[in-house]
Amino acid sequence: MSDVKKVVLAYSGGLDTSVILKWLQETYNCEVVTFTADLGQGEELEPARKKAEMLGIKPQNIYIDDLREEFVRDYVFPMFRANAVYEGIYLLGTSIARPLIAKRQIEIARETGADAVCHGATGKGNDQVRFELGYYALEPHIKVIAPWREWDLNSRTKLIDFAEKHQIPIAKDKRGEAPFSVxxxxxxxxxxxxxxxxxxxxxxxxxxxxxxxxxxxxxxxxxxxxxxxxxxxxxxxxxxxxxxxxxxxxxxxxxxxxxxxxxxxxxxxxxxxxxxxxxxxxxxxxxxxxxxxxxxxxxxxxxxxxxxxxxxxxxxxxxxxxxxxxxxxxxxxxxxxxxxxxxxxxxxxxxxxxxxxxxxSHNSLYSEEHVTFEEDTVYDQRDAEGFIKLNALRLRLLKQAHG
The missing domain is CATH 3.90.1260.10 (Argininosuccinate synthetase, chain A, domain 2)
Known part of the structure; x- marks a missing residue:
């Protein structure tokens, strides 16, 4: 673990990533750069900056980037051109944000000379795969740290105990069991x-x-x-x-x-x-x-x-x-x-x-002349007879051959 000198952490300022920040400092004895992305989640992001500073991160190592326009223009809109829906219903809202976060983390790693990146995704979900596939696709030799696959802080109680031990502020609603993950x-x-x-x-x-x-x-x-x-x-x-x-x-x-x-x-x-x-x-x-x-x-x-x-x-x-x-x-x-x-x-x-x-649309392919139920001069309905017979030929031969 001593070979990691500097790591870029995807940082929300919440309990999990704040614990991860301190854990990285203790476990890897490395310099930490925090990256917080504004993707339109509707939360105030300046508290993340203050919390990172409180945990010892240098101001020049704190990145808070407004990526909303890039997110919609270069990720959401291209996906919607495809009408992409997973398993018939899911519009891929979480999935499409991950490649942008991964890309920006790698860019920051290059800018700061970091040799590792870190995310807070658990070992049970999809996000660990999305982040890491992005990292490796963009920087094949990057070191990836996934704390949830390494540490023994595998419960909320242990996370809170670690936070209290290291004087990491905990939002009041995090002291009990969170009702759901958002x-x-x-x-x-x-x-x-x-x-x-x-x-x-x-x-x-x-x-x-x-x-x-x-x-x-x-x-x-x-x-x-x-x-x-x-x-x-x-x-x-x-x-x-x-x-x-x-x-x-x-x-x-x-x-x-x-x-x-x-x-x-x-x-x-x-x-x-x-x-x-x-x-x-x-x-x-x-x-x-x-x-x-x-x-x-x-x-x-x-x-x-x-x-x-x-x-x-x-x-x-x-x-x-x-x-x-x-x-x-x-x-x-x-x-x-x-x-x-x-x-x-x-x-x-x-x-x-x-x-x-x-x-x-001025590019419309819809022709009212052709589909009208009234009399028209552009379509000969008798043309359909040969069209139908040619399409029926294999069906008729199949029936004749097999009774």
């Missing part, structure tokens, strides 16, 4: 563990923090328009916004209308099943709107190929392979498909529902 960013907030561990038990209402209950949402619907350029949303109700500001606005509209709640049991990459309660308000609107604008701007063959590849793409992100060549190859294909995904979608938000009401 992870948040601008795209979503997740809750897992404790009161949520029994998948039969209804999640208590206090678990939710970004949306009203659908039953409590307004009785009048909210109508909203979203403008798209090359597959990315650029304006809400005609107002052009930056990526982070746009997602923030969609979160507000969705949360007010009880939109974006899911209660799922998912398959973790490490093999176990996990129950989680997630809120992805703005992302839920965005997915419906993006599919709506694609429906009139993407050719059938291209659209169906995208849908076939999407589960593989989503799984790569879930499992931590954002920096893999296969994800980048798929991204190039997806981005090519978005060149004509331009236009406006109108939606109605009502008591937990997102209802598409209209879509239009």
């Amino acid at each position: 992870d948040a960013n601008l795209l979503h907030i997740s809750a897992e563990g404790k009161v949520l561990e029994d998948p039969w038990e209804t999640a208590p209402e206090y678990v939710y923090s970004r949306s009203v209950a659908p039953e409590q949402a307004p009785d009048e619907p909210t109508v909203v328009t979203i403008d798209f350029e090359k597959g990315d949303p650029v304006a809400v109700n005609g107002q052009h916004l930056s990526p982070a500001a746009l997602l923030t606005r969609l979160n507000e509209l969705a949360g007010d209308n009880g939109i974006g709640r899911i209660d799922i049991v998912e398959n973790r990459f490490v093999g176990m099943k996990s129950r989680g309660v997630y809120e992805t308000p703005g992302g839920t609107i965005l997915l419906e709107a993006h599919r709506a604008i694609e429906s009139i701007t993407i050719d059938r063959g291209a659209a169906h190929l995208k849908d076939e590849l999407m589960p593989r793409y989503a799984e790569l992100i879930y499992n931590g392979f954002w920096w893999s060549p296969e994800r980048e190859m798929l991204q190039a294909l997806i981005d090519k498909s978005q060149e004509t995904v331009n236009g406006t979608v109108r939606l109605k938000l009502y008591k937990g529902n997102v209802i598409v009401e209209g879509r239009r």
Whole structure:
């Protein structure tokens, strides 16, 4: 352990990472650099700076970076171009934040001459895989420290005892058993563990923090328009916004209308099943709107190929392979498909529902002339007869051969 001279720690300022900070100093006898990312989690981050200073970290070794715009522009939006959904329901809110945190940690390690990086993910979850795959993809020879796989502080009681022994401040709500574990960013907030561990038990209402209950949402619907350029949303109700500001606005509209709640049991990459309660308000609107604008701007063959590849793409992100060549190859294909995904979608938000009401685009492939039920001059209905007979030929031969 003495070979580590300087380590960059992903630091939230909470109990776990504060204990990790002190543990690194004691166990590795190394210099610690703290990195706290503002991904739109909605928390004040300056306390993390003060706590790091109190624990002996030099001011020049404390990094607090506002990554909200980069997060939405370079990670969330590319993922939504693919309509990525894991196991049919999860919009990958936690998964998509990890590659950015890993990237910035490696950048800070290079800037400060650190020879190691450290995260606070446990040995049971997906995040340890996501962080470390990112580290190694970007810096193959970096030393990775994962305290939860090394130390014997394997309970909250032991963490609190360690904190008290080393005079690490503990938030009052951390002294008892935390009701559940929370992870948040601008795209979503997740809750897992404790009161949520029994998948039969209804999640208590206090678990939710970004949306009203659908039953409590307004009785009048909210109508909203979203403008798209090359597959990315650029304006809400005609107002052009930056990526982070746009997602923030969609979160507000969705949360007010009880939109974006899911209660799922998912398959973790490490093999176990996990129950989680997630809120992805703005992302839920965005997915419906993006599919709506694609429906009139993407050719059938291209659209169906995208849908076939999407589960593989989503799984790569879930499992931590954002920096893999296969994800980048798929991204190039997806981005090519978005060149004509331009236009406006109108939606109605009502008591937990997102209802598409209209879509239009100057790149539209929808031809009213062809689909009209009235008389037309562009389509000969008799052409369908040969088309059907050719497609039926193998079925007729099969039936004739086998009775």
